[in-house]
Amino acid sequence: MTATANLATRLESVLGAHRVVAAEPELREYAIDGMVPGAIVRPASAQEAAEVARFAITEKLAIVASGSRSKLDLGMPPARYDLALDMTGLHEIAHFDPGDLTLSVDAGMPLRQLARMLAEKGQFLPLAVPCCETSTVAGALASGIDSTLRKQYGTPRDFLIGAEFVDGKGALCKSGGRVVKNVTGYDLHKLLIGSLGTLALITRLNFRTFTLPQAHGGQVACFSNLEGASAYRDAIEKSGLPLANLETLSPEMVAQTAAVLRETSAEFAGRLDPAKWCVYASFEGNEAVVPRIARDLQKLANEAAAAGSEILDAASDAHLGGILREAFDWLRWASPAVALFRIALPQSNPGDLANLLRVAQDSSLRAALLVRAAGIVHFTLFVESENESALHALENAAARVFSLAGAGHGHATLLHAPSKLKSRVNVWGPNRADLGMMRHVKHSFDPRNIFAPGRFVGGI
Amino acid sequence: MPASLLRELNSLLGPSNVLHKIEDLVLYEYDGSVEKARPDLVVFPHTTEDVSRILKLATKYNVPIVGRGSGTGLSGGALARGGGTMIVFARMNRILELDLENARAVVQPGVVNLDITRAVEHAGLYFAPDPSSQKSCTIGGNVAENAGGPHTLAYGVTVNHVTALELVLPDGEIVRVGSKHGDTPGYDLCGLFVGSEGTLALVTEITVKLTRKAEAVKTLLAIFDAVDDASNTVAEITARGITPAACEMVDGWTLCAIEDYIHAGFPRDSAAILLVEVEGLREAVEAQAAAVEDVCRTHHAREVRIARDDRERDLLWKGRKNAFGALGRLAPSNYVLDGVIPRSKLPQALQQIQSIGKKYGFSIGNIFHAGDGNLHPIVLYDPRDPQQFENAIAASREIIRYCVELGGALTGEHGVGMEKNELMPLLFSDADFDLMRRVHDAFNPDSSLNPGKIFPLSKGCGEIRVRKQAETLPAHV
Ligand SMILES: Cc1cc2nc3c(=O)[nH]c(=O)nc-3n(C[C@H](O)[C@H](O)[C@H](O)COP(=O)(O)OP(=O)(O)OC[C@H]3O[C@@H](n4cnc5c(N)ncnc54)[C@H](O)[C@@H]3O)c2cc1C
Numbered sequence: 001m002t003a004t005a006n007l008a009t010r011l012e013s014v015l016g017a018h019r020v021v022a023a024e025p026e027l028r029e030y031a032i033d034g035m036v037p038g039a040i041v042r043p044a045s046a047q048e049a050a051e052v053a054r055f056a057i058t059e060k061l062a063i064v065a066s067g068s069r070s071k072l073d074l075g076m077p078p079a080r081y082d083l084a085l086d087m088t089g090l091h092e093i094a095h096f097d098p099g100d101l102t103l104s105v106d107a108g109m110p111l112r113q114l115a116r117m118l119a120e121k122g123q124f125l126p127l128a129v130p131c132c133e134t135s136t137v138a139g140a141l142a143s144g145i146d147s148t149l150r151k152q153y154g155t156p157r158d159f160l161i162g163a164e165f166v167d168g169k170g171a172l173c174k175s176g177g178r179v180v181k182n183v184t185g186y187d188l189h190k191l192l193i194g195s196l197g198t199l200a201l202i203t204r205l206n207f208r209t210f211t212l213p214q215a216h217g218g219q220v221a222c223f224s225n226l227e228g229a230s231a232y233r234d235a236i237e238k239s240g241l242p243l244a245n246l247e248t249l250s251p252e253m254v255a256q257t258a259a260v261l262r263e264t265s266a267e268f269a270g271r272l273d274p275a276k277w278c279v280y281a282s283f284e285g286n287e288a289v290v291p292r293i294a295r296d297l298q299k300l301a302n303e304a305a306a307a308g309s310e311i312l313d314a315a316s317d318a319h320l321g322g323i324l325r326e327a328f329d330w331l332r333w334a335s336p337a338v339a340l341f342r343i344a345l346p347q348s349n350p351g352d353l354a355n356l357l358r359v360a361q362d363s364s365l366r367a368a369l370l371v372r373a374a375g376i377v378h379f380t381l382f383v384e385s386e387n388e389s390a391l392h393a394l395e396n397a398a399a400r401v402f403s404l405a406g407a408g409h410g411h412a413t414l415l416h417a418p419s420k421l422k423s424r425v426n427v428w429g430p431n432r433a434d435l436g437m438m439r440h441v442k443h444s445f446d447p448r449n450i451f452a453p454g455r456f457v458g459g460i
Numbered sequence: 461m462p463a464s465l466l467r468e469l470n471s472l473l474g475p476s477n478v479l480h481k482i483e484d485l486v487l488y489e490y491d492g493s494v495e496k497a498r499p500d501l502v503v504f505p506h507t508t509e510d511v512s513r514i515l516k517l518a519t520k521y522n523v524p525i526v527g528r529g530s531g532t533g534l535s536g537g538a539l540a541r542g543g544g545t546m547i548v549f550a551r552m553n554r555i556l557e558l559d560l561e562n563a564r565a566v567v568q569p570g571v572v573n574l575d576i577t578r579a580v581e582h583a584g585l586y587f588a589p590d591p592s593s594q595k596s597c598t599i600g601g602n603v604a605e606n607a608g609g610p611h612t613l614a615y616g617v618t619v620n621h622v623t624a625l626e627l628v629l630p631d632g633e634i635v636r637v638g639s640k641h642g643d644t645p646g647y648d649l650c651g652l653f654v655g656s657e658g659t660l661a662l663v664t665e666i667t668v669k670l671t672r673k674a675e676a677v678k679t680l681l682a683i684f685d686a687v688d689d690a691s692n693t694v695a696e697i698t699a700r701g702i703t704p705a706a707c708e709m710v711d712g713w714t715l716c717a718i719e720d721y722i723h724a725g726f727p728r729d730s731a732a733i734l735l736v737e738v739e740g741l742r743e744a745v746e747a748q749a750a751a752v753e754d755v756c757r758t759h760h761a762r763e764v765r766i767a768r769d770d771r772e773r774d775l776l777w778k779g780r781k782n783a784f785g786a787l788g789r790l791a792p793s794n795y796v797l798d799g800v801i802p803r804s805k806l807p808q809a810l811q812q813i814q815s816i817g818k819k820y821g822f823s824i825g826n827i828f829h830a831g832d833g834n835l836h837p838i839v840l841y842d843p844r845d846p847q848q849f850e851n852a853i854a855a856s857r858e859i860i861r862y863c864v865e866l867g868g869a870l871t872g873e874h875g876v877g878m879e880k881n882e883l884m885p886l887l888f889s890d891a892d893f894d895l896m897r898r899v900h901d902a903f904n905p906d907s908s909l910n911p912g913k914i915f916p917l918s919k920g921c922g923e924i925r926v927r928k929q930a931e932t933l934p935a936h937v
Contacts, residue, residue, distance in 0.1 A: 099699040099804035100833070122701065157651055158620050171891035179800045181617065181832040181872040183606045183655050184880075184887060185914065186896050190619075190651030199647070211701025240584075240672045242741065288743035344643035347562050375641050413645050428645050434637050438646045440902035445895065457646040 007061075007082065008039045014055050015041065015048060030069065030084035033077035033419040037064070037084040044089040046164065046172055046203035052085060053201060054170035056450045064452045065197045067108055067139025070131035073332070073416055074143055075196045076427055079454030085201065087138060094204055095178060098123060102161065102178050104206045107138030123209040126153035130328040138202040144194020145415075146342070148325045151373035152244040152284075153210065156193045162206035163189035165199075168446030173200070180208045191441060197452040198460055199445040213284035216244065217294055218317030221301040221309035222276035226250070226357075229277040230350040232304040233371075236281065239300060241293055243373075245282040247324055250357070250369035253380075254278050260323050260330055268316060276307055282321050327370060327378065332416040335366075335382035339394045339417045341401050343377040345410035352408045353377070359400045363393040375410075386418050395424050402429045428457045461500035461543075465521045469503055469545075472513055477504040477551070488546055491531040491538045492593075493879055494795050494843075494852075499526065499540035504551045508626060508634055508664040511547065515662070516632035518545055518908060525630070526910045527658045529570065529598030533605060534796055535877030537657050541912035547662065549600050555579055556665065563670040564623065564640055569600025569663050573607075576668065585670040588615040591873075592781040600663050606655030608873035610706040610780065613831040614739070615671060617873065619654040626665035627653060630909045640667055652899070657875050658910045660903040674739035677705070678749045679767040679776055682734040682756040683727050687711055690732035691807040693759040694830040697736070698803045702751050705739040707831030708780055714787065714825035714838070721786035724779025725772075730762065734830065735780055783827045784838070791840035797856050799863035800872035803833040812862050813837050820855040834872035835863065861886060876914045884916050893919045 008022035021027075021040040030037050038061075043049040056063050062080035065087055066072060088108040095104035098121040105114060111125075111132050118124050126149040129140045141156050153159065162176025175188035192202055223229040229248050236246065249257060255274035262269035272278065283293040294311045301309035312320065323330075332338050345352060353369060356379050360367030370378040381397055383390035398414065398421075405412035406429075414427035435458040442460045445451075454460075461480075469478050479485060479502040489498040500523070505511045518525045524544030531538050540546050553570035560583045565576055573594040576587040590609035591597055597607070603625070608617040615621075624638035638650035653660060684690040690709055697707060710718070712731045719726050726733060734756070738748040753764045767773040787794050801809050810826065813835070817824035828836040837859055841852040860870055864886045871880060888896070897915065900907075 097802055097804055099695060100802040101698060101701070102802060154616070154620065157648060158616055167891070167895050169891075169894075171894065172889075173891050173895045174888075175892070175896075177867075177869045177887070179802060179833055179868050179872070181608055181612070181800055181829070181834050182869040183617075183873055183875055184870040185876065185884065185892075186899055187606075187619070187651055187655055188895065188899065191647045193648055193651075195647060211703075240675065285741070285744055286747050288747060289741055292741060292743050344639070344641045346559075346564070346639075346641045376643070409639070410641055411639070411643075411645060432644065432646070434635060434644070434646065434649060437635060437637065437649055437903075441647050441649070441652070441899065444898035444902045447898075460646075 003038065010059070011039055011041060011055065014051055015043070019043065019048065030066065032064065032072045032081065033422060035077050035081045038082045040084045040086055042086045042089045046090065046166065049085065049087070049201045049203055050166045050170050050172050052083065053166045053168070053450065056083060057170055057448050061450065062453050063201070063450055064455070065201050067136030068110070068131065068134035070134050070329070071139065071143045071145060074145070075455040076422060077419070077454070078452055087201070088136060090203060093117065101209045102180065102206065103209050104178055104204060105137055106204055107202045108136045111135045111137055111140060118209060119212065122212050124212050125207055125209055126159065127156070128325050130326045132325065137205055141193055141205060142195055142197055142202060144196070145328065146372065146376055148245050148321065151246060152242065157190055159208045160189055160193065160205060161208055163192055163202060164204040165192065166201040166203060168200070168448055168450055176206060178206050196455050198442060198456045199451060201451070214286045215290040216282065216284035216314055216317055217290045218280060218282040218312035218320060219294065219297045219301070219309060220272070220312065220320070221279045221306040222273050223279070224276060224307055226277055226350050226353060228304065229279050230353070232279055232301065232306065235300050235304055236297070239296065241296055242283070243281050244284050245280070245321065246373045247280045248371035249278045249280065251275055251277060252366065253368040253370050256331070256334055256368055257323060261320070265319065268319065271310065273308070280320060280324065282317055328415060331368065331378070331380050335384060337383045337386045337390060337418045339381045339398065339421065340415045341379040341412050342415045343379060343401070343405045343410060343412040345375050345377060345405065345408050347375065352404065355404050356401065359397050359404070363397050365393055365397060386420055391418070391421055391424070394421050398425045406430065431458045461523065462521055465517060465523065466501065468517055469501065469514070472517070473503055473505065473510060477506070478502070488528070488531070488548070489539070491536060492534045493536040493877065494793070495536035495539055495878055497539040497541045498543070499546035500543050501545045502548055503545060504548050506551050508628065511628045511662055511664050512632040512634055514545070514547060515628055515630055519631055524908050524911050527600070527604070527662045529601030530572070530596045532593045532597045533601060533877065534798065534874040535871065535879040537605065537875050537877040537910070537913060538601070539878065541878050549598060552664065560585065562640070563672070564667055565670055566665060566667045567599055568665060569598060569603070571599050573597050573599055573602055580670055584673050586673060587668055588621055588671040589618045592784070599666055599668070603654050603663050603666055604656070604658045605873065605875040608829065608832070608834065610708050610829060613707055613829065614703055614705040619651060621669045622650055622654050622666060623669060624667035625650055625653055625663055627661035628664055629661050630904050630906065638667070657877060657913055659900060659913055660909070662909070676742040676745040677737060677739045678745050679773045680736045680749060680752055681765045681767070681776060682736065682761045683730045683763045684732045684760065685730060685762050686760070687732045687810055688807050689759045689761070690734055691810050691830070693734060693756050693761070695804055695806050696755045696759065697752060698831065700751065700755065702748055704736045704748065704752065704831060706735070706737040708735040709733070709826065709828055709830035710735070710780065710783065711826040713823060714783060714827045717790050717825070718779050718783050718786045721789060722779045722782055724775050726779055735776055780827070787825060787838055787840065791842060793841055793843045795839040795841065795852050795856060797835070797837045797839065797859055798871050798874040799835045799860050799868060801833045801835065801863050801866045801868035803831070805866045806830065806833060809835060809862065809866060813859055816855050816858050816862070820851045822852065822855060829872070832872065833868065857883065878913055881914055882916050884914070890919070
């Protein structure tokens, strides 16, 4: 018997044959940067997930949990990868109190399905993340990927109110609760956000929900250069107008966005000028608020001497907003090899952004810049193959991006990179002084290091 | 307490920053709660390095340490339950940096909450978390308790406004977590430390977000002849998805006490009032105010008044925020409880509180953050009567148990401290405690920092360093 078959047989004896898969083609679907697991397990309950964890402890195995597998390329490849734990079998709503705007939902619930159910009660969860057609709620949370509604609704830290999970001792644990305000015990659930499965197996998440806005709209304003676009953004921020989203697209980013838009609306795509810097603003509210914001933005765009500006109706706003929400997904496949950085800067001043573009110019790399809301920048470098010279150029560029971000009191991570680049560059950037504390946290949750070893910051 | 520790602290900080005489120490044996416990020494650091050195000395002499801001906490968090040295942050009260461009302030822990707003309001900014104690409580205490306030309904509690912390671990190591921006790769350590009640590390510097003042604001006072009508109004405001900036409820009995004291213009003959504030763009505020008024009328509000100007608005808020002081005039002591429930359960919770009050023979007032489901029943009692004190504690436990039965939690904003640590098993299992204890021990392995808090003594952290005589003595006996 092969090692894999052997492992699968032992697992089957714990969970039953119908929960375990060890067939080659399926195993490959769970590969992370080329690493293939020894078996796939599909628990149907939190208790079964806990049994898998206990099995892994006894057998000294490493588990990587996944949802729809849309973002397995985040982080470093695992140091060991024995079991792929597919959490999509846990997909019920445990509790929904529309009158209290609170929700408790199983880890594997697809976001789309959840959105439909909440919409029936006029509510939603502000996790507008890429791959939202397939993503599971826990996958979206654990990936730490940004929501395009972050400016208005914050990050999950602001609306996750509790969680249930299996810790690294194989015990079912919880923290927080189902009420919107709560300081009972340590807020351990906050640690799960963006933890990439390295702390625990999330089985259930509790959220506060929000009321769907009555109306929404958007604006696209174009500028001939970065300085113009930045000045406009500053003016918007100073005006205090409440926006749901605000993004600046470099000319290359406009071209790429237009190309995606063209697949569904050639007319709309034609209205985006790929020679310009574009600022996209999206806003929501009641029937009186939306036109008011639109008016104010048009006035600000005029004052900022925009080369052009256009108000988007709800349909166009949803269309363009949806494409930008998915940007992470389509950018990473937009050329044969892509390095996509996420840079968090206290303030995205034009100087820092110009420096990033200079990194690309110096290495003759094609680059797209997407300045997102809340100080997040997506900076993408495109190369035409994964040959040595391309990898070398990306490696050098990465070092410069990490140091530029650090100099601006921010930091950069690589959201996506060719697997070959990951063996040369740590996608998390240079270690920070708080790494020791992170290790303490990891060790408290997962003393045997069974969860996604090596995937996270500093080799955690 | 070893005499050499006192000597070393004196030479480290200077005698004016060290208290050791009983008559000085007794001032620090209370906080806002009903408990008391006396520290052996009280010290006032001025810098982070001072704090680090104090902790190193404490490790050397194996004495417990407890941090303290203004001592307004209501769960005994700042009491030296294990004796030892108390570090009071009152003299670390400087605002270190105002970055108005990026809406951030970097402050020392002893800065008083309202002073942050005072320092930035000229630029149209403010610090959003606004505990009713904001004129006296410190930002360090807010961080430790993850404090809320009336306006956290719309703007979130302290943790939603903190982006970075400088911490000193029990062994004296100085570390930083988070960043000015707020996002750092790795685990959200800021999110863990905020609300950890001073049991993992001491906070020596805090970076907070500043919020821009809204363009328009309207404050509504809705007056009801039945408590049920007021609570049904809150439930429906929530269910309709109207998110006011604040939604506070005061029952009639409490109102009378406030009126006698503050003359805020609250009607004495009503059963309850709601103080609802809506903020945002003018157009949004108009619509929300109309929607709130509509819900109030549907639930038989006798009258809905709208504050005409800032003066009227300030008066209403003064009435709300000084309510506890007003109640202090009615009985020798009051016990402010803090429970939280799903908002859809508000009407039944208020009924149950009244019947628990009757059972124990207390008048229980209610003045609370209704929009969050965060209850603050206030039990008025005479602490000189030991039976009354016992009954006050028993009534409070029954109320908190009922909150849990309704799907709620033990505390919405005041923290667990040494008030509710024995109630924790109502919510948490042995496995939950085991994990929380491992996290605790990762940072505070000897329980030298704030021992005897959060964890039930039977499920505590290693050796529980609590002196028996310090346990749950009523503060006023
Ligand atoms: C009249 C009144 C109204 C109140 N209203 C509200 C309200 O609306 N919302 C609300 O949330 N609370 C309220 N409170 C409770 C209290 O004001 C808050 O909990 C406040 O955050 C405590 O701040 P403090 O500076 O007084 O802290 P303290 O009481 O001195 O300490 C509280 C806790 O913080 C820890 N601590 C203090 N400083 C540090 C530090 N630098 N590092 C680590 N730990 C530290 C202490 O060890 C203790 O555990 C009210 C209290 C009163 C008396």
